[in-house]
Amino acid sequence: xxxxxxxxxxxxxxxxxxxxxxxxxxxxxxxxxxxxxxxxxxxxxxxxxxxxxxxxxxxxx
Numbered sequence: 001x002x003x004x005x006x007x008x009x010x011x012x013x014x015x016x017x018x019x020x021x022x023x024x025x026x027x028x029x030x031x032x033x034x035x036x037x038x039x040x041x042x043x044x045x046x047x048x049x050x051x052x053x054x055x056x057x058x059x060x061x
Contacts, residue, residue: 006046006047008046009044010025010035010043017050
């Protein structure tokens, strides 16, 4: 049984949303997504917030 992760690294978040990693960083820079620093070299994004972002974009279209 595979468990869905609650947190994604930017590379994994990009794969999850089917976008490039640079797109994730642009969304973070614009403030469209929120990231959390676990350490100076570890940034994560919350899966539920990624899902909310996608849902908000679907409702616009």
